[in-house]
Structures are given as C-alpha cells and as structure tokens.
Amino acid sequence: DTAVSQTPKYLVTQMGNDKSIKCEQNLGHDTMYWYKQDSKKFLKIMFSYNNKELIINETVPNRFSPKSPDKAHLNLHINSLELGDSAVYFCASSQTGEGFQYFGAGTRLSVL
Amino acid sequence: AQSVAQPEDQVNVAEGNPLTVKCTYSVSGNPYLFWYVQYPNRGLQFLLKYITGDNLVKGSYGFEAEFNKSQTSFHLKKPSALVSDSALYFCAVRDSNYQLIWGAGTKLIIKP
Numbered sequence: 001d002t003a004v005s006q007t008p009k010y011l012v013t014q015m016g017n018d019k020s021i022k023c024e025q026n027l028g029h030d031t032m033y034w035y036k037q038d039s040k041k042f043l044k045i046m047f048s049y050n051n052k053e054l055i056i057n058e059t060v061p062n063r064f065s066p067k068s069p070d071k072a073h074l075n076l077h078i079n080s081l082e083l084g085d086s087a088v089y090f091c092a093s094s095q096t097g098e099g100f101q102y103f104g105a106g107t108r109l110s111v112l
Numbered sequence: 113a114q115s116v117a118q119p120e121d122q123v124n125v126a127e128g129n130p131l132t133v134k135c136t137y138s139v140s141g142n143p144y145l146f147w148y149v150q151y152p153n154r155g156l157q158f159l160l161k162y163i164t165g166d167n168l169v170k171g172s173y174g175f176e177a178e179f180n181k182s183q184t185s186f187h188l189k190k191p192s193a194l195v196s197d198s199a200l201y202f203c204a205v206r207d208s209n210y211q212l213i214w215g216a217g218t219k220l221i222i223k224p
Contacts, residue, residue: 004155041150041200041216041217041219042216042217043156043202043214043217045211045212045214048211055209055211090155090156092156096210097210099144099146099161099163099206099210099212100146100158100161101156101158101212102158103148103155103156103157104155105154105155106153106154106155
C-alpha cells in the first residue's frame with residue numbers, strides 16, 4: 001500500500017479553470033502538507049495542516065485553498081489557474097514530534 | 113533567521129569515488145537535521161536524520177552524514193558513489209514550529 005497517494009499524477013488544463021488535487025495518507029499521521037516544486041526544483045511549503053491548526057505560507061495566493069474532509073485527506077483546490085501555477089505539487093504527511101515527512105509521488109500541473 | 117544553505121547547485125563525481133554534498137544551517141536551539149533524495153519524476157524520500165547523539169549518522173543506500181556543531185554543517189557523504197545515486201538531494205532543518213526549512217537542493221551526477 002502506498003503511504004501517501006496523490007491523484008491525478010498529471011493534470012493539463014487551460015488558464016482560468018478551477019482544479020483539485022487529492023491526497024490521502026494511510027500512516028495515521030496527524031499533519032499533512034502541500035508543497036510546490038518549480039521548474040528549478042526549488043521546494044516551497046504552501047500549507048501545513050493538522051486537526052488543530054492550518055498554517056498558510058503568506059506568499060501563497062488565496063486562489064489556493066486546502067480542504068481536509070478528515071485526518072487522512074488533504075486536498076488542494078486551485079481557482080482561476082494561471083500559467084505560473086504550472087509546477088509539480090507534492091503532498092506529504094508526518095506525525096507531530098517525529099520531524100521527518102513522507103511524500104507522495106507528486107502531481108505535475110501544466111496550465112496552457 | 114532560520115535557514116538552510118546548499119552551496120552547490122550540482123556535484124559531479126566519478127563512479128567509485130567518495131562523494132560529499134554540503135549543507136549548512138542556521139536555527140535557534142538544538143537542530144533537527146534531515147537529508148532527502150528525489151529521483152527523477154518521483155517524490156522525496158527520507159535518507160537520514162540527526163537529532164542527538166553520535167555526530168556521524170548512517171542512513172539508507174549507504175549514505176551517511178556528519179553533524180558539525182561548530183561549523184553548523186551537516187554534509188552528506190558516501191564512500192563509493194554509484195551511478196544510481198544520481199539524483200537531487202535536499203537538506204532540511206526543523207524549525208521551532210516543527211516545520212521543515214528546506215535547502216535549494218543539489219543535483220548529484222555520478223559518471224561511469
């Protein structure tokens with residue numbers, strides 16, 4: 001079983017559309033994350049979320065919103081997609097206090 | 113400010129030679145340090161961590177890292193490189209909010 005799974009793996013869409021990326025973890029972790037990796041491979045934290053607190057990176061546009069139906073899922077919804085949103089998005093999870101994170105395989109988003 | 117620096121964008125090593133990927137950090141308090149590896153079109157995989165104890169930490173795939181408090185460094189090493197070690201390597205440090213601060217990544221190329 002995959003520990004952290006994301007769907008879809010690839011997403012190609014037009015500017016202005018709204019899209020969602022789903023993430024599920026079966027590790028029983030209490031915290032989940034979304035990262036953006038740009039074309040230069042730089043990794044940027046977008047959100048971290050547990051059942052107590054949502055921490056938002058203030059540089060993330062409000063077109064991006066995380067939605068967590070339960071502790072095992074953290075979906076990423078993106079409104080009004082822009083060309084600059086093209087990147088690979090990674091979901092990750094961890095257990096508070098452990099420090100290290102488990103990553104999904106990534107979703108490659110291409111905005112045309 | 114808390115930060116992680118990976119001073120080399122790319123490191124080239126001949127197969128069979130020892131390799132070092134450099135990382136320095138700045139964090140308040142005792143550092144929790146991590147190395148991750150990203151193979152092409154894959155998510156990040158945890159390699160090793162330093163929390164406390166022996167300054168030489170052993171991890172997956174024959175990698176090890178040396179914690180040096182006076183130099184605030186946590187360099188990744190391997191005695192004999194393999195072509196399959198070619199990947200992108202990220203150093204990270206846990207901050208006071210239990211979030212990971214990431215380095216910019218170092219591309220490691222092992223030539224046959």
